Amino acid sequence: MRPVSERCNLDGPAGRIEFVLERPVGPIHGFAFIGHPHPLYGGTLDNKVVATLARAFLTMGWVAVRPNFRGVGASEGVHDNGVGETLDFLFLVDHVPRLPRWDVPLPQPTPVALAGFSFGSYVAARAAQELAQRGRPARAMVLIGTAAGKWPVPRVDPATVVIHGEADETIALGDVFTWARKSEVPVIVIPGADHFFHRRLTTLKRLVLQNLAGAAQLAAEAADGSGQLLAERAADG
Numbered sequence: 001m002r003p004v005s006e007r008c009n010l011d012g013p014a015g016r017i018e019f020v021l022e023r024p025v026g027p028i029h030g031f032a033f034i035g036h037p038h039p040l041y042g043g044t045l046d047n048k049v050v051a052t053l054a055r056a057f058l059t060m061g062w063v064a065v066r067p068n069f070r071g072v073g074a075s076e077g078v079h080d081n082g083v084g085e086t087l088d089f090l091f092l093v094d095h096v097p098r099l100p101r102w103d104v105p106l107p108q109p110t111p112v113a114l115a116g117f118s119f120g121s122y123v124a125a126r127a128a129q130e131l132a133q134r135g136r137p138a139r140a141m142v143l144i145g146t147a148a149g150k151w152p153v154p155r156v157d158p159a160t161v162v163i164h165g166e167a168d169e170t171i172a173l174g175d176v177f178t179w180a181r182k183s184e185v186p187v188i189v190i191p192g193a194d195h196f197f198h199r200r201l202t203t204l205k206r207l208v209l210q211n212l213a214g215a216a217q218l219a220a221e222a223a224d225g226s227g228q229l230l231a232e233r234a235a236d237g
Helices: 048-059 083-098 119-133 173-183 201-224 228-235
Strands: 004-012 015-023 030-035 062-067 112-117 140-144 161-165 188-190
Touching: 004 083, 015 048, 015 083, 030 048, 030 083, 030 119, 048 062, 048 112, 048 140, 048 201, 062 083, 083 112, 083 119, 112 119, 119 140, 140 201, 161 173, 161 201, 188 201
Parallel strands: 030 062, 030 112, 112 140, 140 161, 161 188
Antiparallel strands: 004 015, 015 062
16 A cells, blocks of 8 residues: 545634645555745755655655745745745644545544744744644654744754755855754754755655654653653763
8 A cells, every 4th residue: 555645725813824745555654744844945845855754754654744824835825934834734734634535533632743944943843832832733844954043033942853065055054053042952953965855855764764763762751751862861961
């Protein structure tokens, strides 16, 4: 069996939101919402980095949700510099898990992951900030080509997976480090990779999977009370 993929629409805050919904084979562990690059420069849900993120989440049993931002594809509205896009992201977070299509039991509360590439990283980080304020923080977050220096990306949880290309010509690696220091979040750098990770997508997917698996392991240890690795980390400083 292969993951099921379908193009869907929901009426959101500014009209229709077009998104691709990809369902994993087997049990559903959560829902991952993935933001694409800047819509005024050709960014869409079909971007290869965004599709790579979706495949990584599918591999781990997450439903992957890739919306087109306002004014892109069949999505209505106009570009709103990340503000309206964040509202739409949060709208999907609230509504997609409640769609009547799910014929298998969903974990309760349903885990949510947020991810984004370039401009989409800014939207994902804003959405994460809002969810944390609501008292329902994202279970995981992955930011690729983080738009630091281009947009006021808010601080993120130190467990966020941040991956950047050494040779990124669009978003300077130094700007990402400056932003990351405020969140005390590590930055994974792929040597020689450009902004769009040409010929590095396999490496990108592997790094996302490895780091998501590690985060899941830490969460499991905290939940079952074993906590040995957490204790080691605490003793480490």
